Amino acid sequence: GENVEQHPSTLSVQEGDSAVIKCTYSDSASNYFPWYKQELGKRPQLIIDIRSNVGEKKDQRIAVTLNKTAKHFSLHITETQPEDSAVYFCAASRYTGGFKTIFGAGTRLFVKA
């Protein structure tokens, strides 16, 4: 079945450094790739998303890149801050009559001050 693999499971960076989280997906029909941030005890919230007709998207310190050929997409956070510490989830979505959305296992990001 469809699968989304996410790496690393844990990432620790110094404040001000960059963080990169990578995901691969198995279903070539996937065409929408959102990223969610989940702070402790809170619900996941969308931080950025990308559609399959776009290779890259940026929003201030956050960017996402998509390589459809390799079925690979990545989240880049620059100039990390302590408040970026959270669990980040990638996801892949495809249309099957409804929109089936599969998530990766998550990356716990620690930003050390």
Place this chain on the structure above:
Amino acid sequence: DVKVTQSSRYLVKRTGEKVFLECVQDMDHENMFWYRQDPGLGLRLIYFSYDVKMKEKGDIPEGYSVSREKKERFSLILESASTNQTSMYLCASSGMGQGAIYNSPLHFGNGTRLTVT
């Protein structure tokens, strides 16, 4: 702002009980989803629905069923709760997306932490 409301924040049930988890959204969204979240496993899709009375199995439907009698409400049912169903359950909804080709962002509820003893 989209609001997705789950009826209970915490639930404790006994093995063998029938359990209902309720979710209501207020944005007239077509798509609704149930996930369970376990440490190290991320969010795993149980069931989703794209219209009233329509349902599709996700990756882990065994032991669960769902009901969508009204557009705004999506219920998850554990027919006979077992200890391995102890977990955080998250409901989400999304609109139709651009031209029904691309999905739109999921909006999550606060979650229901279910403990089965």
